[in-house]
Amino acid sequence: MPHPRMFDDDDPVLGRLREITLALPDAAEKVSHGIPAFYTTKVFAYYGGSVKVGDGYERHRASVLVLADPVEAPALLGSPDAYFPMYLGVSGWVGLDIGDGTDWAEVAELVETSYRLTAGVRRVKRLDARP
Template sequence: MAHPLMFDDADPLLRKVRAIALGFPDAAEKISHGHPAFYTTKVFAYYGGSVKVDGVYQQHEHSLLVLPDPDERSALLEEKRCYVPAYLGVAGWVGVDLDADTDWDEISELLDASYRRTAGVRRVATLDARQRP
């Protein structure tokens, strides 16, 4: 049985995440466990996550899950808007709650870091070639 969809395709925060994430070389989107997942060979970001508190999952519907550089992870988790997501947190992933005041430059940087950790050498070289003046 497939997971129910756990997002609204018209969500303006999802549209912003989607525009950034799909701008990376060879990036695509699929639905995984009811949430949008952005990937190349491996997933580099999810939209929406949850945490398990006292045996109950609390949804973070408007959040972005990324795999940051290990050096950045602890600093991110000190911020109130960040959390260790269920299932993926043990592998180093971080959830970032999004809202109207989100710093989209920072979100772009987090997506970039996560992409670089998962996309492979050829795709990262393509990304770097795009960013040169």
Template sequence: MPHPQMFDDDDPVLARVRDLALALPDAAEKVSHGRPAFFTTKVFAYYGGAVKVDGEWVQHEQSVIVLPEPTDHESLRQDARFFVPAYLGPSGWIGLDLDEDSDFDEVAELLEDSYRRTAGVRRVARLDADRSTNR
């Protein structure tokens, strides 16, 4: 049985995240478990997530879930804007709640860091080459 869609296609925050994520080399989007997932060969970000609090699911509908560098993980967890998502959290993933006033430069950095951890050597080299020619 497929998961129901858990996002609004007209969400302006999703549109901003989508633009940032799909600007990365070979990035694509699919729906996974009812939520947008951004990937190359592996997923590097999800839009939306949930946590279980006192036995109840709490949705973080406008959020981005990424896989940060292990050295950054603890400092991000100390920031109240971040949460440890269900299922992915034990594997090092972290979520950031968003709204239209969020710092999308920060979101772009988080997406890029997660991309670098999952995209493979050739794609990361291409990203670096793109970055150096656009300076």
């Protein structure tokens, strides 16, 4: 049984995240567990995440999950907009809530770092060769 769809294609935040993610070499989008996942051979970003709360969970709909640079992850998690996502947090992923005051340049930087950690040497070289 597939997961229920937990996003709206007309969401402007998702649209902005698509612009950032799909501009990277060979990036594509699929729906995984009901949310958009951006990937090459491995996923490098998700739109939306959850945190464990008691016996249940709390959804963070307008957020991005990225694989963080291990050196930067503790500082990121210290940000008031960041959270430790269920399931993926133990593997180095960090969630970042997106709102009116979001620094989209920071989002793009975090997405690019995650891409670099997952995309492979040839794709990263292609990314670095871009003007």
